[in-house]
Amino acid sequence: MSLSTLRTSSADDPGSSTPALSELTTLRVGGPVDDYVEAETEAELIDAVRAADDADRPLLVIGGGSNLLVADEGFAGVVVRDVRQGLDADLEDSCGTDGACGGASLRLPAGQDWDAFVAEAVANEWVGVEALSGIPGTVGAAPVQNIGAYGQEVSGVVASVVTWDRATGSRRTFPLSGLGFGYRTSLLKRTMRVDGGDGAPWYPTPRYVVLEVNLQMRLGNLSAPIGYGELARRLGVEVGERAPSAAVREAVLELRGGKGMLLDGVGGAATPDHDRWSAGSFFTNPVLPAEAADELPDDAPRFPVRSATPESTVRPSLGVVDPTLVKTSAAWLIERAGFTKGFGLAGEHSPARLSTRHTLALTNRGGATAADLVALARAVRDGVRDTFGIDLEPEPVLVGTAL
Numbered sequence: 001m002s003l004s005t006l007r008t009s010s011a012d013d014p015g016s017s018t019p020a021l022s023e024l025t026t027l028r029v030g031g032p033v034d035d036y037v038e039a040e041t042e043a044e045l046i047d048a049v050r051a052a053d054d055a056d057r058p059l060l061v062i063g064g065g066s067n068l069l070v071a072d073e074g075f076a077g078v079v080v081r082d083v084r085q086g087l088d089a090d091l092e093d094s095c096g097t098d099g100a101c102g103g104a105s106l107r108l109p110a111g112q113d114w115d116a117f118v119a120e121a122v123a124n125e126w127v128g129v130e131a132l133s134g135i136p137g138t139v140g141a142a143p144v145q146n147i148g149a150y151g152q153e154v155s156g157v158v159a160s161v162v163t164w165d166r167a168t169g170s171r172r173t174f175p176l177s178g179l180g181f182g183y184r185t186s187l188l189k190r191t192m193r194v195d196g197g198d199g200a201p202w203y204p205t206p207r208y209v210v211l212e213v214n215l216q217m218r219l220g221n222l223s224a225p226i227g228y229g230e231l232a233r234r235l236g237v238e239v240g241e242r243a244p245s246a247a248v249r250e251a252v253l254e255l256r257g258g259k260g261m262l263l264d265g266v267g268g269a270a271t272p273d274h275d276r277w278s279a280g281s282f283f284t285n286p287v288l289p290a291e292a293a294d295e296l297p298d299d300a301p302r303f304p305v306r307s308a309t310p311e312s313t314v315r316p317s318l319g320v321v322d323p324t325l326v327k328t329s330a331a332w333l334i335e336r337a338g339f340t341k342g343f344g345l346a347g348e349h350s351p352a353r354l355s356t357r358h359t360l361a362l363t364n365r366g367g368a369t370a371a372d373l374v375a376l377a378r379a380v381r382d383g384v385r386d387t388f389g390i391d392l393e394p395e396p397v398l399v400g401t402a403l
């Protein structure tokens, strides 16, 4: 199939309207793109990726644009968006005499909306993603940074990921054991470097473009064990206990709503709600050696660091705790370094400010540029470094700009 058969638009073609990245990202900043392609089939997706790579053109495979901060200059290359939605489910709900039970084996195209899938999973009693409710974006991007929230990560349910390997020009399937999942990272994300490690630049999209994600989920109406204190308290259970998945989804959506951590327009919020014009958490929570965490003030939050996959494959369980590491809270560090909710470099009328509901979200108040957001991010990062000696790492993928 040639590129000409796809839904494409090009900045060079006066008749077509190529969207700017400000229209494709949740931060709503970012300049024009040279070419834009929407792929409706896997063949179209591969075709568009291969055509860009063969022509040595910069490539950005985009999902919901909810983890991207793109420069005002835009992207001088090809932006490809997989618009496929859907789900194939293979259910096996019988339990053998040995106590081993079946589950749901699911196959989803990369373009599938993540939260629509979570809603479907909770409704169908497929267990393991309920605490990941309300995260914007696509199924394909989920394993790239191993999305996580409220004590759950997608790595807990991934069975395998089918990719297009841009280096060899062929499909490659990674089983769970080959995906190298960690806190907000994976093997896929680690190939997304300016020098991809094999002499080729794979940035801002990984060497491996996700085509399809296969999930293996337990069946039942009780959630996976709750792994986060705030959520456990809201549900009236202890960490490690389970609760009805529907209640977990509801509680997570409420907690997220209170922090402005939902997409604008979701959950009945008034639109526009500028606290929601963000990329979610702008910095990851620092993971420190246990001795370094001892140096933090007594009231600094300290969370256990658990393995990305559950401890047991035969019963519901949390990940294994690594006693040598401690995760602290980037939001707490930011606040203690003097950047309170709503902070802006030029005061309350700044176009880019911290969310008024969560210090970890950098937000566009309506007229911000990418440069405004980068300036704010630098100030916050430098302030935390000066106060605590800790370097905050940005979570979104920065395109055409850097901190």
Ligand SMILES: Cc1cc2nc3c(=O)[nH]c(=O)nc-3n(C[C@H](O)[C@H](O)[C@H](O)COP(=O)(O)OP(=O)(O)OC[C@H]3O[C@@H](n4cnc5c(N)ncnc54)[C@H](O)[C@@H]3O)c2cc1C
Pocket: 026, 060, 061, 062, 063, 064, 065, 066, 067, 068, 082, 110, 134, 135, 136, 137, 138, 139, 140, 141, 142, 144, 145, 146, 147, 148, 149, 192, 204, 205, 206, 208, 209, 210, 211, 260, 261, 262, 263, 276, 278, 279, 280, 281, 397
């Ligand atoms: C309000 C809000 C709340 C958020 N809360 C959370 C949270 O709780 N936890 C969390 O982990 N994240 C959170 N995020 C961040 C974001 O939603 C996730 O990282 C999400 O998985 C990004 O998906 P996307 O489709 O929007 O990816 P995009 O932003 O479009 O892309 C991000 C990166 O993934 C790459 N990518 C996209 N699709 C593919 C593909 N098919 N193959 C290979 N690479 C691909 C892109 O090239 C890019 O490098 C939040 C964001 C917002 C705006």
